[in-house]
Amino acid sequence: EKYLGIPRTALSHIESGQRGVDALELKKMAQLYKQPVVYFTGESQPDAGMPEDVAHLARAAAGLSEGDRRELNRFAEYLRARAASERSSND
Template sequence: MPRTPVGFAGLDPEAVRLGKRLKEAREYVGITQGEAAAHLKVRRSAISEMEAGKRGVGALEIKSLASLYERPTSWFTGEVEPPVPEDVSFLARTVSKLSENDRGELANFAEFLRSRSKAVKNV
């Protein structure tokens, strides 16, 4: 008995959702398909097929891409959404690349902003 295609153009809807998340994360961190392919040691077309939902993505590939794209693996599988707003996630990723001294300065500035915000609310 022939199998009935699922989803758009016969693609599995879960594979399509995963592919969209992979593409979104890759583009957000500014990595090309070629760079992602080199990281996984696959052809660039394999990344294109993953992002289109046409190729399965193994657990080790998801883990490797999650590290490259700076996202938890559960975000790709849809198990959880990022626990913080995207702009805060961006700031955290950016701050993690600063020196310890610069992070301390940024923490002081954040504390200043927080105290200023509290003072404005109390007026």
């Protein structure tokens, strides 16, 4: 209650599903219980072996429209092709 900065009644409402949790409260709960935020949301965690910057890109892409994700995929394909071309020209 004190750590989260919300009244006991609000905490009780959260526990019973009568009140939602905002992002700041969720982050504080995750810190308090030493769990990742996804533990509380039920979302799948990114692959633990995935580099953090790649995981960040995946999270960012999830918020894009379908058309924007297609465009992002085309750009990723371009970057892969360019890297492959550079590797083959160096051989």
